Amino acid sequence: MLCCLSNWKGAEKGKQDVAQSQASLQLRKAEAITKAVQATRQRLVPIIEQQAKEASARKQEAQKAQEVEQHKKLVSQGWRPAVGSTVYVPRLGASLKVVKAPSSPAEDAMLVVQKGFMQVSVSMNEIQKRKPK
Numbered sequence: 001m002l003c004c005l006s007n008w009k010g011a012e013k014g015k016q017d018v019a020q021s022q023a024s025l026q027l028r029k030a031e032a033i034t035k036a037v038q039a040t041r042q043r044l045v046p047i048i049e050q051q052a053k054e055a056s057a058r059k060q061e062a063q064k065a066q067e068v069e070q071h072k073k074l075v076s077q078g079w080r081p082a083v084g085s086t087v088y089v090p091r092l093g094a095s096l097k098v099v100k101a102p103s104s105p106a107e108d109a110m111l112v113v114q115k116g117f118m119q120v121s122v123s124m125n126e127i128q129k130r131k132p133k
Helices: 002-076
Strands: 086-089 094-100 110-115 118-123
Touching: none
Parallel strands: none
Antiparallel strands: 086 094, 094 110, 110 118
C-alpha cells in the first residue's frame, strides 16, 4: 500500500510539473505575441503618418485644381474683372483691388492690382473672383 501511495504522489507531482510547464509556455507565448504586436505598431506608425501627409497633399492639390477649373469656367464665360473690383491672388494670399484691367479677355492678359501702396501686375489666370465685403 505504501508503494501505491508513493506512486500516486509521484503522479500528482508529475501533473503539477506538467501544469506549471504549460502555464509557463502560455505565458511565454503571450509575451511573444505582445512583443510582436508592439513591434508591428512601431513599424506601422511611420507608414500611417506618411499616408496622412500624402492624403493631405492630395487634398490640397485637388482643391487647387478645383479652383483653377472654376477660374477657367469664369474666363471662358467672358468674365473680366473691372477697375475697382476685388480679386483674390492665391500666390500673394490676399484680396486686392483692380487698378488697371486688361482690354482683351485672354487668359494670359495682364492686369494691375493694388493693396495699400503695393501694386502688382498679375495675369488673368492667377486671380480668382471675389465678392466685395
